[in-house]
Amino acid sequence: xxxxxxxxxxxxxxxxxxxxxxxxxxxxxxxxxxxxxxxxxxxxxxxxxxxxxxxxxxxxxxxxxxxxxxxxxxxxxxxxxxxxxxxxxxxxxxxxxxxxxxxxxxxxxxxxxxxxxxxxxxxxxxxxxxxxxxxxxxxxxxxxxxxxxxxxxxxxxxxxxxxxxxxxxxxxxxxxxxxxxxxxxxxxxxxxxxxxxxxxxxxxxxxxxxxxxxxxxxxxxxxxxxxxxxxxxxxxxxxxxxxxxxxxxxxxxxxxxxxxxxxxxxxxxxxxxxxxxxxxxxxxxxxxxxxxxxxxxxxxxxxxxxxxxxxxxxxxxxxxxxxxxxxxxxxxxxxxxxxxxxxxxxxxxxxxxxxxxxxxxxxxxxxxxxxxxxxxxxxxxxxxxxxxxxxxxxxxxxxxxxxxxxxxxxxxxxxxxxxxxxxxxxxxxxxxxxxxxxxxxxxxxxxxxxxxxxxxxxxxxxxxxxxxxxxxxxxxxxxxxxxxxxxxxxxxxxxxxxxxxxxxxxxxxxxxx
Numbered sequence: 001x002x003x004x005x006x007x008x009x010x011x012x013x014x015x016x017x018x019x020x021x022x023x024x025x026x027x028x029x030x031x032x033x034x035x036x037x038x039x040x041x042x043x044x045x046x047x048x049x050x051x052x053x054x055x056x057x058x059x060x061x062x063x064x065x066x067x068x069x070x071x072x073x074x075x076x077x078x079x080x081x082x083x084x085x086x087x088x089x090x091x092x093x094x095x096x097x098x099x100x101x102x103x104x105x106x107x108x109x110x111x112x113x114x115x116x117x118x119x120x121x122x123x124x125x126x127x128x129x130x131x132x133x134x135x136x137x138x139x140x141x142x143x144x145x146x147x148x149x150x151x152x153x154x155x156x157x158x159x160x161x162x163x164x165x166x167x168x169x170x171x172x173x174x175x176x177x178x179x180x181x182x183x184x185x186x187x188x189x190x191x192x193x194x195x196x197x198x199x200x201x202x203x204x205x206x207x208x209x210x211x212x213x214x215x216x217x218x219x220x221x222x223x224x225x226x227x228x229x230x231x232x233x234x235x236x237x238x239x240x241x242x243x244x245x246x247x248x249x250x251x252x253x254x255x256x257x258x259x260x261x262x263x264x265x266x267x268x269x270x271x272x273x274x275x276x277x278x279x280x281x282x283x284x285x286x287x288x289x290x291x292x293x294x295x296x297x298x299x300x301x302x303x304x305x306x307x308x309x310x311x312x313x314x315x316x317x318x319x320x321x322x323x324x325x326x327x328x329x330x331x332x333x334x335x336x337x338x339x340x341x342x343x344x345x346x347x348x349x350x351x352x353x354x355x356x357x358x359x360x361x362x363x364x365x366x367x368x369x370x371x372x373x374x375x376x377x378x379x380x381x382x383x384x385x386x387x388x389x390x391x392x393x394x395x396x397x398x399x400x401x402x403x404x405x406x407x408x409x410x411x412x413x414x415x416x417x418x419x420x421x422x423x424x425x426x427x428x429x430x431x432x433x434x435x436x437x438x439x440x441x442x443x444x445x446x447x448x449x450x451x452x453x454x455x456x457x458x459x460x461x462x463x464x465x466x467x468x469x470x471x472x473x474x475x476x477x478x479x480x481x482x483x484x485x486x487x488x489x490x491x492x493x494x495x496x497x498x499x500x501x502x503x504x505x506x507x508x509x510x511x512x513x
Contacts, residue, residue: 020158023217028156028165030214032172034094034207035149039176041203042101042139046070047184048196049135055188056121066132068385073140075378079236081144082370086363090148090155091216097145098208104138105204109197117193138204147373151365154357155218159456163307163354167298170346174291182285221363236371239364245447246359246368249308252438253352254375256315259434261383262427263322266391266420267338273417274331283335290342297343298350308448311351315435318344323428329415355447359454387423395419 018024053062085093111131112120119127149169157165187196240247271280303310318341325337352372360368396419398404405414412418412425438444 019154019156020161024156027214027216028152030210031094031149031152031156031216032168034210034214035145035169036172036175037203037210038098038101038142038145038207039173040179041200041207042142043176043180044184044187044203045105045135045196045200046139047180048188048193049132051185051188052193052196053121053132056117057123062123062128066136069133070136070139071377073136074143075374077140078143078147078374078377079367079370081147082236082367082373084144085148085151085366085370087221089216089218089220090152091211091214091218093148094145095208095211097141097148098204098211100141101138102201102204102208104134104141105197105201108134108138109194109201112194112197143373147366147369150353150357150369151362152216153353154362154365156216159358161302162357163303163350164299164301166350166353166357167295167300167302167346169295169353170298170350171292171295174288174295174342174346177291178285178288182281185281236364236367239360239368240371243359243447243450245443245445245450246356248438248441248443249352249355249447250372250375252434253348253372254379255434256348256431257376257379258383259319259322259427259431261379262387262423263341265383265385265388266424270326270417270420270424271334273415274329274334283331284338287335287338287342290339290344291346294343295346295350298347303347303351303354306448306451307351307354308444308451309439311348312435312438312444314344314347314351316432318348319428319431319433319435321428322431323425326417326421326424327411328413329417329421355451359447359450391419391423395423 050066053066084096088096108131111127111134115127115131119125120131122128153162153165153169184196187199191199240250268280271283274280275283321337321341321344325334325341327333353369356365356368356372396417399408399412399419399422405418408418408422412421415421
């Protein structure tokens with residue numbers, strides 16, 4: 001798809017910054033490094049807060065609320081973040097994210113210096129909730145940068161390399177998880193919460209300074225006249241409806257996260273039955289290297305001609321792994337199974353991003369990524385909150401009884417956590433059945449055809465004068481193109497819409513003003 005402003009602008013220096021050009025690739029590399037530092041920083045402080053609260057209070061309730069609140073905050077703000085990304089330059093959005101996170105962490109540091117630790121750890125007092133809430137807000141704002149990063153892949157990377165670029169994004173996220181899962185505990189254990197906050201504030205300030213020297217070739221987004229609210233839920237839904245099958249993909253990813261919530265709730269308790277706390281931390285760090293390897297494989301080999309098919313095949317493999325890696329209470333089986341499971345996560349996420357980047361107009365990708373992030377972020381904690389009491393009060397006592405051992409012992413063997421193994425067995429099998437069934441749905445066929453037929457995205461690669469003094473600002477070009485479009489008869493105006501799918505009626509754009 002060719003952007004109207006692109007067609008109106010004559011060839012010039014901005015073409016040197018088209019997707020896939022050396023300048024665009026250099027910008028993407030800088031953005032990826034900056035995002036790695038920012039993700040490590042926010043995850044580092046969030047993990048550290050959880051460890052600190054649990055060590056000092058021994059309250060599972062407090063740590064559970066912190067984890068659940070983080071995911072619910074992401075779900076609440078993601079749609080707003082998507083609208084912000086579509087309405088502003090991606091470089092500016094990333095700067096805003098760094099500034100707000102740094103300010104939030106600085107406020108938390110001031111609270112820590114002002115109030116005694118006893119007040120900050122008093123679950124019945126206001127300071128605990130204010131202190132934790134400020135840190136969580138600073139971490140949630142990082143999702144604004146992550147949504148911007150997904151759209152930046154479309155902006156800077158040519159179409160046939162976007163799957164590889166999304167693999168690099170998965171590698172960055174896996175590296176952040178690996179680093180934080182180890183160093184957060186070490187920081188709290190050896191330095192304490194005060195110096196941990198100092199490290200986070202300095203690191204986030206560095207991401208802001210680095211961004212000041214990064215140049216992303218982009219022009220000012222053309223305002224969407226139909227986006228009348230900060231959330232623009234209507235525009236998000238319209239963009240999803242214009243791509244037949246895309247809503248089903250988001251629903252499937254949300255369902256996949258619901259099943260993933262089972263493992264999120266039960267992996268730690270099961271691991272702690274096999275290891276002491278220190279050894280379990282290192283086992284988890286080893287397993288998280290699977291994220292890095294999985295993302296690296298996607299970056300090297302891509303996702304094939306049909307990312308949707310690759311995604312469903314990988315989900316089937318994930319379900320099989322999830323069903324079998326607890327069949328016996330044997331730590332090598334569990335650790336290797338976790339490692340393989342985590343290695344399969346980046347291809348699934350990269351496939352979803354690659355499809356959205358191809359079939360959704362660039363001007364609305366932020367809102368679509370925001371809707372997907374909101375639904376998927378809300379899914380895992382919902383399952384985690386539901387499955388934990390079911391496991392504790394129903395399944396685990398049943399498997400400890402003689403009746404449960406007679407019925408399932410032949411398959412699950414004997415051990416301390418056979419109830420957890422039974423839940424994960426059925427969760428994995430449900431994932432397998434859902435992925436196989438998805439192959440036979442009309443939505444899968446529609447989206448596969450749309451992906452194959454959709455024209456290449458051609459986001460405006462021009463730069464504004466502030467970012468590159470040698471290139472004229474494209475604001476005037478965009479306004480001229482918009483005026484030219486407005487002057488045409490209504491039936492001849494250009495609208496962002498995907499190519500029609502064989503066998504489906506063409507989408508009629510909404511021309512109401």
